[in-house]
Amino acid sequence: MKLVVVSNRGPLVYGRDDDGRRTAKRGGGGLVTALRGLLSRHDVTWIASAISEEDRAVAAEARGNAIEETGHDGSRYRLRLVAHDPQAYDRYYNTVANPLLWFLHHYLWGLAEQPQLDVRAWASYEEVNRGFADAVVDELDRGSAGGVLFHDYHLYLAPAMVRRARADAALAHFVHVPWPQSDYWRVLPSACRDEVHEGLLANDVVGFHTERWRRNFAGSCADLLGATVDGDVIEVSGRRTVTASHPISVDPAEFDDFAGADAVRRAGEHLFADRPERVILRVDRTDPSKNVVRGFRAFGALLDRHPEHRGRVTMLALLDPSRQDIPEYVEYLAAIEREAAVVNARHADDGWLPIDLRIRDDFAQTVAAYRDFDVLLVNAVFDGLNLVAKEGPLVNRRDGVLVLSENTGAHEELASWAITVNPFDVDGQAEALHDALMLEPEERRARAEAIRAHVRTHDVAAWIDAQLGDLRGARTTLGA
Amino acid sequence: MKLVVVSNRGPLVYGRDDDGRRTAKRGGGGLVTALRGLLSRHDVTWIASAISEEDRAVAAEARGNAIEETGHDGSRYRLRLVAHDPQAYDRYYNTVANPLLWFLHHYLWGLAEQPQLDVRAWASYEEVNRGFADAVVDELDRGSAGGVLFHDYHLYLAPAMVRRARADAALAHFVHVPWPQSDYWRVLPSACRDEVHEGLLANDVVGFHTERWRRNFAGSCADLLGATVDGDVIEVSGRRTVTASHPISVDPAEFDDFAGADAVRRAGEHLFADRPERVILRVDRTDPSKNVVRGFRAFGALLDRHPEHRGRVTMLALLDPSRQDIPEYVEYLAAIEREAAVVNARHADDGWLPIDLRIRDDFAQTVAAYRDFDVLLVNAVFDGLNLVAKEGPLVNRRDGVLVLSENTGAHEELASWAITVNPFDVDGQAEALHDALMLEPEERRARAEAIRAHVRTHDVAAWIDAQLGDLRGARTTLGA
Numbered sequence: 001m002k003l004v005v006v007s008n009r010g011p012l013v014y015g016r017d018d019d020g021r022r023t024a025k026r027g028g029g030g031l032v033t034a035l036r037g038l039l040s041r042h043d044v045t046w047i048a049s050a051i052s053e054e055d056r057a058v059a060a061e062a063r064g065n066a067i068e069e070t071g072h073d074g075s076r077y078r079l080r081l082v083a084h085d086p087q088a089y090d091r092y093y094n095t096v097a098n099p100l101l102w103f104l105h106h107y108l109w110g111l112a113e114q115p116q117l118d119v120r121a122w123a124s125y126e127e128v129n130r131g132f133a134d135a136v137v138d139e140l141d142r143g144s145a146g147g148v149l150f151h152d153y154h155l156y157l158a159p160a161m162v163r164r165a166r167a168d169a170a171l172a173h174f175v176h177v178p179w180p181q182s183d184y185w186r187v188l189p190s191a192c193r194d195e196v197h198e199g200l201l202a203n204d205v206v207g208f209h210t211e212r213w214r215r216n217f218a219g220s221c222a223d224l225l226g227a228t229v230d231g232d233v234i235e236v237s238g239r240r241t242v243t244a245s246h247p248i249s250v251d252p253a254e255f256d257d258f259a260g261a262d263a264v265r266r267a268g269e270h271l272f273a274d275r276p277e278r279v280i281l282r283v284d285r286t287d288p289s290k291n292v293v294r295g296f297r298a299f300g301a302l303l304d305r306h307p308e309h310r311g312r313v314t315m316l317a318l319l320d321p322s323r324q325d326i327p328e329y330v331e332y333l334a335a336i337e338r339e340a341a342v343v344n345a346r347h348a349d350d351g352w353l354p355i356d357l358r359i360r361d362d363f364a365q366t367v368a369a370y371r372d373f374d375v376l377l378v379n380a381v382f383d384g385l386n387l388v389a390k391e392g393p394l395v396n397r398r399d400g401v402l403v404l405s406e407n408t409g410a411h412e413e414l415a416s417w418a419i420t421v422n423p424f425d426v427d428g429q430a431e432a433l434h435d436a437l438m439l440e441p442e443e444r445r446a447r448a449e450a451i452r453a454h455v456r457t458h459d460v461a462a463w464i465d466a467q468l469g470d471l472r473g474a475r476t477t478l479g480a
Numbered sequence: 481m482k483l484v485v486v487s488n489r490g491p492l493v494y495g496r497d498d499d500g501r502r503t504a505k506r507g508g509g510g511l512v513t514a515l516r517g518l519l520s521r522h523d524v525t526w527i528a529s530a531i532s533e534e535d536r537a538v539a540a541e542a543r544g545n546a547i548e549e550t551g552h553d554g555s556r557y558r559l560r561l562v563a564h565d566p567q568a569y570d571r572y573y574n575t576v577a578n579p580l581l582w583f584l585h586h587y588l589w590g591l592a593e594q595p596q597l598d599v600r601a602w603a604s605y606e607e608v609n610r611g612f613a614d615a616v617v618d619e620l621d622r623g624s625a626g627g628v629l630f631h632d633y634h635l636y637l638a639p640a641m642v643r644r645a646r647a648d649a650a651l652a653h654f655v656h657v658p659w660p661q662s663d664y665w666r667v668l669p670s671a672c673r674d675e676v677h678e679g680l681l682a683n684d685v686v687g688f689h690t691e692r693w694r695r696n697f698a699g700s701c702a703d704l705l706g707a708t709v710d711g712d713v714i715e716v717s718g719r720r721t722v723t724a725s726h727p728i729s730v731d732p733a734e735f736d737d738f739a740g741a742d743a744v745r746r747a748g749e750h751l752f753a754d755r756p757e758r759v760i761l762r763v764d765r766t767d768p769s770k771n772v773v774r775g776f777r778a779f780g781a782l783l784d785r786h787p788e789h790r791g792r793v794t795m796l797a798l799l800d801p802s803r804q805d806i807p808e809y810v811e812y813l814a815a816i817e818r819e820a821a822v823v824n825a826r827h828a829d830d831g832w833l834p835i836d837l838r839i840r841d842d843f844a845q846t847v848a849a850y851r852d853f854d855v856l857l858v859n860a861v862f863d864g865l866n867l868v869a870k871e872g873p874l875v876n877r878r879d880g881v882l883v884l885s886e887n888t889g890a891h892e893e894l895a896s897w898a899i900t901v902n903p904f905d906v907d908g909q910a911e912a913l914h915d916a917l918m919l920e921p922e923e924r925r926a927r928a929e930a931i932r933a934h935v936r937t938h939d940v941a942a943w944i945d946a947q948l949g950d951l952r953g954a955r956t957t958l959g960a
Contacts (some may be wrong), residue, residue, distance in 0.1 A: 107663065110590025111861050112768030112812065116903050181661035183587065183696070183862075186887060189902040216663070219699070288592035332592065379592050382663075407666060422669040425597050 001468065002043045004145040005035060006132055008097070008154035010048025010079060012069065014193050018148035022054060026072065028361075030387045032153060034248055034460050039071040043336035045144045047135050049089065049128075050081040059083040064138070080139065082131045087365060091124035098192050099328050101153045102188055106289040106382040115187065122192055124158055129199075133161030140166050150203070152176045157195055160202035168424035171203040172471045176248070177384040178409070179213040182223035182457065190224075195344075197225050201234060204240045207260045207467060209385040210408035214245040233477070246466040247413055248385050252394060253454050259367055259395045266370035276314035276352070278437060281373035281400075283366050283388045284380075285322035288332045288358065289422050291379045291405070293339045294317065296355055298379070300343040303354060305427075306434050311352045313377040315377075316367055320361045333359070370395040375436040378410070379423050385409035389418075393451040399444040401436035402430070402451060413454065417447040481948065482523045484625040485515060486612055488577070488634035490528025490559060492549065494535050502534060506552065508841075510867045511631060511656060514728055514940050525624045527606075527615050529910055530561040537756050539563040544618070560619065562611045572634075575873050577805045579618055579808050581633045584667055585657040586769040586862040588681040595667065602672055606637055609679075613641030620646050627951050630683070631951070632656045637675055640682035650685040652951045657864040658889070660691040662703035672706075681714060685722045686952035687947060689865040689889035694725040713957070722954035723789075727893055732874060732936050748848035756794035756832070758917060761853035761880075763846050763868045765802035766839065766861075768812045771859045771885070771903050772799065777834055777911035778859070780823040783834060784847045785907075786914050793831045795916065800841045813839070816839035842853040850875040855916040857883045858890070859903050865889035869898075873931040879924040881916035882931060883909070893934065897927040908910065 011032050012024045026032075038044050045066050050059040058067065059081040064080035084092070095118060101107050132155060136148055140162075150159055150173040159171050185193045197220065200206050208214040219233055221227035227236040234241045258264060280299065284290040299315045317335065323329040340357040347354045358365075371375075376392040389410040393402055404411050404418035411420065421432045439447075491512050492504045506512075518524050525546050530539040538547065539561040546558035564572070575598060575859045583589050612635060616628055620642075627650040630639055639651050665673045680686050681701065688694040698714055701707035707716040714721045760779065764770040779795045797849060800814065803809040832839045838845075850856075856872040869890040872883055884891050884898035891900065901912045919927075 106492075106591075108590060108592050109595070110588060111904070112588050112771070113585075113773055113815065114590070115904065116906070119905075119907055178663075181663050182886075183661050186902070187904050189905045189908055190886075291592070293593055335593065375540075407663075411766055422666070424591070424595065424667050425599075425669045427597070428669055 002144060002146040003038065004045045004047060004136060004139050004148045005038060005151070006047045006136060006148065006155060006158065007031060007035065007151040007343045008049050009051065010046055010081065010094075011071070012079065013052050014058050015052055016054060017130070020030065022058075024069075030248070032301075034250075034463065035151070036071060037251065038462050039077045039124070039202070040073055040075040043141055044077040044422055045080060046077060046079045047082060047132060047139065049367055050083040054085045055081050066136070066144075073404075076145070078264065080135055082135050083291040084128045084131050088124040088127045091118075091121040092154060094325050095121035096125040096189075098323055102177070102289075103179055103328070103386075105153060105376065106383065107180060108288050109187060109227075111187065117189070129155060129157035130161060133158040133165070136162050137165045139188060140169055145463050146170065147172060147371050147468070149467065149471075158436055158470040160195075160199040163202035169291040170471055170475055172205045172207065172474070173203045174201075174207040174218075174467060175384075177212070178382045179208060179220070179408070181216050181327045182220040185220050185224060193224060197221055198236075201225075201227070201236055201239065201241045203241060204478055205244055205470045207244045207246060207470060209245065210412040211245045212335055212411065212412060213384070216241050226254060230437060240478050242470065242477055244466070244470045246463050247409060247458070248387070248463050249455060249460045250387060250390055250394065251460050255367070255391065255394055259358050259371060261364070263364040265369045267362070267364040268371060271365065271368050271372060275372075277312040278314075278374045279369075279372060280313060280315045280375040280377055280433060280437075281369050281392070282315065282379075283318045285320045285370065285394070286329065286336055288328065288473060289381050289383060291381045292317065292336045292450040294345050294423065294426055295377055295379050296336070296339040296428045298433060299355060300346065301426055301430035303347050303351045305430055309348065309434075309437065314353060314356050316356045316369060317358065318366050318392065319357070319359045322361050323437050345354045353409060359452075367395060371397050374398055375403060375433060377402050377429075377433065377455055378408060379403070379405045380408050381405075381423050383408040383410075390451075390455045393448055394455045396448065399441065399448040401444055401447065403432050403436050406461075414451055416480075417450045417454075481516065481626060482626040484525045484527060484616060485518060485617050485631070485731040486527045486616060486627045486628065486635060486638065487511060487515070487631040488529050488573075489520075489531065490526055490560065490561065491516060491551070493532050495532055495537050495667075496534060503540075504549070510751035512726070514730075514943065515631070516551060517940050519556040519557045519943050520553055521775035524557040525560060525619055526557060527560045527562060527612060530563040531626045535561050536563045546624075547835040552832055558624070560615055562615050564608045564611050568604040568607045571598075575601035575806050576605040576669045577634050578760060581591070581808055582657070582769075584664060585633060585809070585864075587658055587660060587664060588861065589667060589769050590610055590873070591667065597669070607677075609635060609637035610641060611629055613638040613645070615947065616642050617645045619946040620649055626650060627652060627948070629654065629947065629951075637679040640675075642680040650951055650955055651946065652685045652687065653680055653683045654687040654947060655680075655697070655864075656689065657690060657695070658887070659696040659861045661696050661702070662700040665704060673704060675724055677701055678716075678760060681705075681707075681719065681721045683718055683721060684958055685724055685950045687724045687726060687950060689725065689727045690892040693864070694723050698723060699946060706876045720958050722950065724946070724950045726943050726950075727889060727938070728867070728943050729935060729938050729940045730867060730874065732939050735847070735871065735874055740842070741853060743844040744847045744851075747844040748851060749849050751852060755852075756853040757792040758789075758794075759849075759852060760793060760795045760855040760857055760913060760917075761798070761849050761872070762795065762857045762859075763798045763849065763872070765800045766804050766809065766816055768773070768808065768864060769861050771861045772797065772811075772816045773858055774903065774906050775859050775909065776816070776823050778913060779835060780826065781906055782824075782913045783827050785910055789842050789917065790827065791829060794833060794836050796836045796849060796853075797838065798842070798846050799837070799839045801839055830854065835909065846869065847875060851877050853880040855881050855913060857909075857913065859883070859885045859901055859909055860888050861885075861903050863888040863890075869894060870931075872937045873928055876928065879921070879928040881919055881924055881927065883912050883916050893938070894931055897930040897934075903929045
């Protein structure tokens, strides 16, 4: 199938090596990894922002054309980089997308004094979306697309811009973040929030990871735009849009390969100088939505409430420093380090380190830790899905127990095999960690096997197929 | 009608004068004022917390009985004060009701790090509600009540406790705060949020100020308890509850009297040493939900964007210091004073004070200012109703313009005659203030008269009648 994929970050970031030669490094992030599966099976043109200096040079040389590239498995695709105005891009990314929209999607604003809305920044969000929309229209005119797949909260406005230019285009959007309910959308002035909703409804289909977020979207369309909702179909001013939910997943074969790789084996050997008796693992970006600070407090409360774990259990926190151009993220990273120091100062004893905090981006180490945890804590405040909750159990070799926030998308799939926590209830999380540590071996094994089986049979290929099926189905439903 | 009214604060607070004689001072707050209208027309037993030392002495002397009291208009009623355990009351009031529930109701938590839930405090909330429930059951057994009217967020659990003891009691609850949507209720652990919803659904009828909050309540019952919603009726486990919406209001006759009183006339004479050409007024408690800081910023932005108002327009802020036992409120009052100082330092000139900030509780001064504003700013982040938006226009003599947040309950009634603002959009508020100052005299007059006429025909007596009608209607609907 001929597809145009549109996401802010592309599958490659260009740079220069020490000898001045152009390099192409794989782009990070779960979304890009998940979408790579498209390349081998479809004829893909990928549109993304030029982010690095070298990206901009590549875009300039291409003069508005896509360039030929090769995926990680050798499949060929076309990459079209859009070089936005740097100042507009900065406001689009560092003011509107993060933190304004991200915080809104995750209910993170303390609304008494934040956010400070900046109308100019919204104009930049429109401008960058316009750049994407123009590139999509051009690719449609070149015949590159049987369908266009927009991804995530950076691109809410582009679909309506494309729709106005090409009424019959097949457009789909997948939203990877939680969809907040209508009251919280009112943080944006009506013109902005209407533009977001109308932008998404310009697609034939809008996808979410869970039914919960899909229902919230239908509800906010009804409350804010006066849309009528009939099952999965939303209608406003005579235009209909299909909604769907499919949880994203991982590629088990890739994890199987990587888990056995040398880099992971070596990382596993050096994970601990002296392995603690039990390991509670958390793996996150240092994002306020991930709830790292309360997780540390909960571990401290566990040691207070159940002193038998002192000296025997360590919380290993592997944290990828995230979005450090944004003040809220700098402050949150400082809060994380402060809280770990507080718990360690209170409890550390005789060579035992209660919280082993490691702030770096090291995927081999992460996979080594996935193999080796006894308990995996995923306590996000809100989270669109949370892939750690799938990756960890998939790779783990100790029948580790998953402790999972009720506000993660993954909870909709995995709740029956996890121990559920409320992310705001520190004492409740402490008790859940205790319960996880005390779970009988047979029960641990049964739960761990059930999660593994679920992830193996609901993999990322199934997620991609479902999206394409949705788009075809929506075109039929809508009579397009 | 024989009624039991239950609210945390009662209509009187007892004290001692300098000669050691017992005094009874009228209790503050819009709710108590509104409910006083019941006393003259019904046979009322009022149950409230003993709050002052002297309240506790009165309760002890009464030995679990109500005492006879006289209302402001000479009508007789019975007052029953419940003396809770002081430590439990402190946690119930200063930890759970404020700020936990209040902040939850107004979407004020920055969820990344707040709130810190405290399970012991929730047990105190249960304990104080139990104290109220026991008193209600005792009054029911004495035959004091054809109906019980619970009020507000302090008393969510009491109705279910009464219902379990007396299955056929006629119970109504009125919620005076915004009802948040289901995702935000998940800030509470499931046991607590379920208890809140089940507590309210134990009533025959639950009332709200607006359709918006009523719909949110139906939605959160559906999402959290799996309730089915059929029009105004909510059903869970075979038990049905009617929901209703009626905006609270004021007593126009009382305001007419008071506006002409000597105290108000004197306050008006001394309101300004030298009256500015135009006055923008705000009247609020110093509560983070009231959005005072952004209001000051908006006034600063007005002076930047439209310098023709410099030296001619003053923002008069009459703020009642609120809940200063709670750290969040102490911090917010400091933020208010800081922001006023920032705007004044930037703009003050030649004897002109841009923001005239007065932090005290002086109702005569407030009414004098109500009579004299050119623009009234009510920009609350969220607000169950907001009586200032009714009181100000009712009393005003200058065809003053109301600038009103879309997130106030009053907006559902008054939107067509107000200038609507988004409470988070500071620049938008600056433009709205400018538009209000520039409105043509005929347009100002038409809008001001429309609001006055609406408030006069939708007064507090109508609100009380509607509640009693709801309770009778619900008993019929439910076949009780």
